[in-house]
Amino acid sequence: MYEAHDLAKVARAGALCIAAILLVVVPALAQNDALPSWNDTAPKAAIIEFVKKVTTENSPDFVPEPERIAVFDNDGTLWVEHPMYTQLAFALDRVKTEAASHPEWKDTQPFKAALEGDMKTLAAAGEKGLVELIMATHAGMTTGEFQKIVTDWIATARDPRFKKPYTELVYQPMLELLTYLRANGFKTFIVSGGGIEMMRPWSEKVYGIPPEQVVGSSIKTQFEMKDGAPTLFRLPQINFIDDKAGKPVGINEHIGRRPIAAFGNSDGDLEMLQWTTLGGTPGFGMLIHHTDAEREYAYDRNTEFGRLDTALDAASVNQWTIVDMKADWKQIFRD
Amino acid sequence: MYEAHDLAKVARAGALCIAAILLVVVPALAQNDALPSWNDTAPKAAIIEFVKKVTTENSPDFVPEPERIAVFDNDGTLWVEHPMYTQLAFALDRVKTEAASHPEWKDTQPFKAALEGDMKTLAAAGEKGLVELIMATHAGMTTGEFQKIVTDWIATARDPRFKKPYTELVYQPMLELLTYLRANGFKTFIVSGGGIEMMRPWSEKVYGIPPEQVVGSSIKTQFEMKDGAPTLFRLPQINFIDDKAGKPVGINEHIGRRPIAAFGNSDGDLEMLQWTTLGGTPGFGMLIHHTDAEREYAYDRNTEFGRLDTALDAASVNQWTIVDMKADWKQIFRD
DSSP, rough: OOOOOHHHHHHHHHHHHHHHHHHHHHHHGGGGGTTTTSSSSSHHHHHHHHHHHSSSSSSTTOOOOOOOEEEEEEETTBOOOOSSSSHHHHHHOOOOHHOOOOOOOGTTTTHHHHTTTTTHHHHHHHHHHHHHHHHHHSSSSHHHHHHHHHHHHHOOOTTTTTTTOOOSSHHHHHHHHHHHHHHHHHHEEEEEEEHHHHHHHHHHHHHHGGGGGGEEEEEEEEEEEEETTEOEEEEEEHHHHHHHTTHHHHHHHHSSSSSEEEEESGGGGGGHHHHHHHSSSEEEEEEEEEOTTTTSSOOSTTSSSSSOHHEEEEEEEEOOEEEEHHHHHOOOOOO | OOOOOHHHHHHHHHHHHHHHHHHHHHHHHHGGGSSSSSOOEEEEEHHHHHHHHHHTTTTTTTOGGGGGGEEEBBBBBBOOSSOOOOHHHHHHHHHHGGGGGOOOGSSSHHHHHHHHHHHHHHHHHHHHHHHHHHHHHOOSBBBBHHHHHHHHHHHHHTTTOOOOGGGGSHHHHHHHHHHHHHHHTEEEEEEEEHHHHHHHHHHHHHHSOOOGGGGEEEEEEEEEEEEEEEEEEEEEEEEEEEEETTHHOOOHHTTOOSEEEEOOOOOHHHHHHHHHHSSOOOOOEEEEEETTTTOOOOOOOOOOOOOOHHHHHHHHHOOOOEEEEEBSSOOBBBB
C-alpha cells in the first residue's frame, strides 16, 4: 500500500524518467561531438577507439567500471606550464608578500633573486633553491590558512602573456576529454609534480576533479589541539615528491590500483605512462606535444625549455599517442 | 530526428524508468529498515537524525553531496580486533612461511617468539618488535606479489575462536551503516592503523569501499623497470603510520577535506574524531564500545586489552555517540 508521501516519490520517479531519457538519448545524438575541440585526426580516433574497447561488454578488452582509472599530469597537460610553473609564480608572489617580515631576504639567495625577479640566478639555484623558497613560503601556517592563501591568489593572479587567471588557461580539449571519460565510467585523477594543496582548492571547480582525486607533492603536516580546536600545521619538511619515478609510487599510495589511461607531456610523466601501459593489460598512454608557438608555446628537446625528450622516444617504442597541439586541437583554451 | 539506434536507446531509457521507480519507491517503503541490525536505542536514532539533518536541503546544517565524507577505523570498528589484530596474525603466519629461508630466526627475537607463539615475549617487544616483524615479512617483493600473498592468506586463514575467515567477522550493523550512508550521498573511507595494502585486496568486496578510499599505514615502495616491465618494489622502511595524531594527517593527505562523520573504537581514533567534530561545523562522532563478551568481546580501560580510555572521556565531553555493542546491536556478525 502506497501512502501519500510514496505517491510523491512516484511523481519524483516520473521526473527521473524524463531525466533518464535525456541522459540516454541526448548523449547518443551528441555522440560525435563529445570532443568538439579536437580535430578529426589520429589522436581523437585513438581516444574514442580505446574508450569503446574498454567499455564494450563481452569484448576481450572490457574493463569493469571500478577499474577505469585515468590519471592526468597537470602542468603542461591540463594547463599552461610555460614559461614558468604556476607553482613557481605563486612562490615568487609569496616571497614578495612575506618580504616585510623577513628583512634578511634582501641579502640572501635565492630570496634576493626572487624579490628582484632575477630568473637567471633562480634557475642556477635549481631544485634546491626552489625547495628553499617553497619551505619558507608554503609552511608555517595551518592547512586551512594555506587553503585561503591559495584561493585568494588563484582568484587574482594573472598570466603575464595572456593576462588571464591561470584557471582560464586550461586546455579546452582536455576538459572535454575529462568529461568524456567520466561519462564513460572512468574516475579521473590528477597526478602532478605540483603541490597537492596548491591544486585542491580549485580542481573540483575547474576540472571536476574533487580533492580526494588529486595526487601531488606535499610537505609534512602535524596535528595539534590548539585552544580546543584541532589544527593541521604545515611543517617546512618535504613529505613526498610526486614526479618521475615518484608518480607510480604516488598512484599506488593514493589510488591503490593501476590506471588504464595516462596523460602527460614531459619526461616527468615517463614512469607514470610506463606503469599504466606496460603492466601486461592494455593501457592507453598519451603525450601532449607543445607545437603551437602562436596560440600557446612550442617546446621539446630541441628548445631551451626542454621538458620532453626521453618520453618522446619512449612514446614511439610503446605506441603512445602523441598530440600535436597545433595540428590536433581546434581550440586551445577553455571557453 | 531519431534513427533506429536512437529508438533502441529510448527503449533502454524505458527500462531505466522502471529502475528509477524501483530505486526511489523501494527504499522509501524500506526506509525504517535501513539499519535492521540496530536496536531502536539512542545510537540508531542519533545516526538517522544526523543523516536527515545534513541531507535536508535548505536546512541550516545541509551539506552538499561532495562534502559528505565519512571515515571508519577498521580494527574493532568494522571487524574483530581481539585478541590480536588480524595484521599481527598475518605477520606471524608470514614468519612461519618464510622461516625456512631464515634459519637465523630460530634464535633471534622477536622472530623466535613469533615462531613459538610466545605472545608474552612478543608483547614485551612492543611496537618496535612488531615493526621488525613487518619489515621482514611485508617487504622484499613487488606490490603485485604482496597483493597475491594477502589475497591467498585472507581466503584461507581462520579466526581461532570463531573458526571463520576474518572477512566474515565484520559487523553487520556497520555494513548496514556503510550502505545507509552511501545511499544518502556519502563517500565512505577506511582510515586505519593497519597496513593499507593489507586491506585493499578485499575492502571493495567486503565493505564496498574501493582501494582509492582506503587510508592506512604503509611502507616505502620504489619504482623500477625490470626486464621491460614496470614494478613497484616494497622496501623495508616505514613510510607512514596512520594512527592517533597520524589519522588527521592521513585524512588530509588522501582525502583533502574534513570528514563530517567519523567512526572509531579506541584511543587510536581520538584525534580523528576531534578533527572531524571540533572544526567549527557540525560533525558526527561515534565510538563502538565492546561490551559483549558472549557474542564478541568486552574490553575497555578496565581490562588488560584496554584500548579505549581517553577517547571514552572525550566522548562524553564532546557528545560523541557511544555504541554499547551488547545493548545496541541485535546482531554482531555479517549474515
